[in-house]
Amino acid sequence: MSRNSPLVTLLAGGALGVGLLVASMAATPEEPAAGDEPAADATESPATEPAEDLEATEPNEPPDEDVDEAEPDDSPEATEPPADAPEPVTYVGYVDDGTASVAVIVDGDEAIAYVCDGVSREAWLSGAAADGELELTGDQGSLSATYDGFVAEGETTVDGQTWTFSIAQVDPPEGLYRFADTIAGGADVVGGWIVLPNGDQVGLVNVDGESQPADQIDVETGQVTVEGEVVTAERQG
Amino acid sequence: MSDQTTQVIEAERRAPLLLVPFLIGAAVAVVLGVYANVHAPTGIAVNVAGFSGPLEVKVWMTSAALLLALVQLGSALVMYGKIGWLGTPSWTGAVHRWSGRVAFLLAIPVAVHCLYAIGFQTATPRTLVHSIVGTLFFGAFTVKMLGLRRDGLPGWALPVLGGVVFTLLVALWWTSSLWFFTTFGVRF
Numbered sequence: 001m002s003r004n005s006p007l008v009t010l011l012a013g014g015a016l017g018v019g020l021l022v023a024s025m026a027a028t029p030e031e032p033a034a035g036d037e038p039a040a041d042a043t044e045s046p047a048t049e050p051a052e053d054l055e056a057t058e059p060n061e062p063p064d065e066d067v068d069e070a071e072p073d074d075s076p077e078a079t080e081p082p083a084d085a086p087e088p089v090t091y092v093g094y095v096d097d098g099t100a101s102v103a104v105i106v107d108g109d110e111a112i113a114y115v116c117d118g119v120s121r122e123a124w125l126s127g128a129a130a131d132g133e134l135e136l137t138g139d140q141g142s143l144s145a146t147y148d149g150f151v152a153e154g155e156t157t158v159d160g161q162t163w164t165f166s167i168a169q170v171d172p173p174e175g176l177y178r179f180a181d182t183i184a185g186g187a188d189v190v191g192g193w194i195v196l197p198n199g200d201q202v203g204l205v206n207v208d209g210e211s212q213p214a215d216q217i218d219v220e221t222g223q224v225t226v227e228g229e230v231v232t233a234e235r236q237g
Numbered sequence: 238m239s240d241q242t243t244q245v246i247e248a249e250r251r252a253p254l255l256l257v258p259f260l261i262g263a264a265v266a267v268v269l270g271v272y273a274n275v276h277a278p279t280g281i282a283v284n285v286a287g288f289s290g291p292l293e294v295k296v297w298m299t300s301a302a303l304l305l306a307l308v309q310l311g312s313a314l315v316m317y318g319k320i321g322w323l324g325t326p327s328w329t330g331a332v333h334r335w336s337g338r339v340a341f342l343l344a345i346p347v348a349v350h351c352l353y354a355i356g357f358q359t360a361t362p363r364t365l366v367h368s369i370v371g372t373l374f375f376g377a378f379t380v381k382m383l384g385l386r387r388d389g390l391p392g393w394a395l396p397v398l399g400g401v402v403f404t405l406l407v408a409l410w411w412t413s414s415l416w417f418f419t420t421f422g423v424r425f
Contacts, residue, residue, distance in 0.1 A: 003386055004386070005334070006381075006382035006383070006385040006386055007382065007383070007386060009337075009338050009341060009382055010378075010379060010382045010383070012338075012342070013341050013342060013345050016342060016345045016346070017345045017348065017349050020345065020346055020349040021349050021352075021353060024349065024350075024353045024354070025353075
């Protein structure tokens with residue numbers, strides 16, 4: 001072994017890294033959504049919430065470090081929402097006491113949410129989102145929260161039951177799935193499924209006004225059996 | 238092996254040779270960590286054909302690197318004569334070097350994707366550990382490589398450095414690939 005070969009190894013690795021970094025920068029479109037690979041699955045770990053301490057929120061910010069401005073340990077509330085993010089941002093997670101799940105999807109200045117305990121309580125909510133805060137309402141309840149592109153925190157009330165929650169941004173296949181249509185038997189069906197980072201699903205199917213436990217959906221295809229019929233739930237957002 | 242007293246004295250005398258490699262390695266780890274923290278995650282990076290997505294690519298590249306790291310461990314044990322019945326075949330060193338090089342090169346694209354598309358993640362214990370270990374891994378690897386170029390290191394230096402690098406890689410794999418396989422199943 002020549003004395004320099006470890007150095008060559010290091011430098012080759014470094015060069016490869018820099019090359020890939022440059023290629024990645026070149027491959028990053030002006031609008032991330034326009035990339036030929038879905039931004040969605042670029043996240044290494046769907047359970048991963050992008051760090052709440054990232055100050056830079058503009059997707060097109062040059063990737064070089066502004067070290068002097070950086071305060072990596074800055075508190076989460078210092079971040080501003082990536083409101084100009086072209087893609088809807090989905091947050092899902094359990095409520096703080098673990099008895100229900102929440103999904104929030106922020107799309108520009110609008111947001112929807114689905115809260116579900118998987119047993120009997122569920123609520124579809126919608127409303128406005130701005131400046132990192134959202135207020136959502138629906139027939140069955142309400143939800144107010146703050147969000148920063150990485151985490152959404154707040155409280156929700158469904159059928160008189162109030163939960164607090166702190167939920168994280170996720171990427172497909174996690175997220176909120178919904179099916180709403182009249183199925184072959186003539187029943188009006190609205191089904192919601194929250195697919196959590198650990199693979200758990202919390203969902204309910206409302207058939208002709210009655211909420212009932214839901215079968216699990218196939219997250220690959222969105223297919224699920226409702227009242228004996230196979231239907232396809234759409235991932236929201 | 239020489240007697241223990243001699244070893245200790247040698248260690249005391251020669252360990253400072255690792256200072257410069259250690260400082261450089263520390264700088265590598267810090268720079269990676271700072272970049273990962275400061276750079277806005279893009280959610281996008283170059284991809285590899287043949288896999289369903291960047292996640293799968295990374296999971297399998299990391300797993301391949303881990304497999305090679307096991308070769309590293311085995312070949313190192315052979316080189317140090319720890320596997321007695323095998324002796325030390327002449328090609329052991331070459332196996333060790335090339336498995337290491339390939340493992341390192343496999344880890345690079347994975348790390349670039351992590352750094353560029355995702356960044357330093359603190360929200361869950363898994364991602365926090367993964368982020369920290371990821372930066373440490375490349376720092377430790379740098380120390381190991383630069384340490385190789387130093388004559389007169391104490392005998393424990395390379396095994397310890399190699400062991401640290403190996404352990405960090407196992408931790409990286411554990412907090413990414415193994416997590417992925419157990420969460421989503423084994424898929425390509």
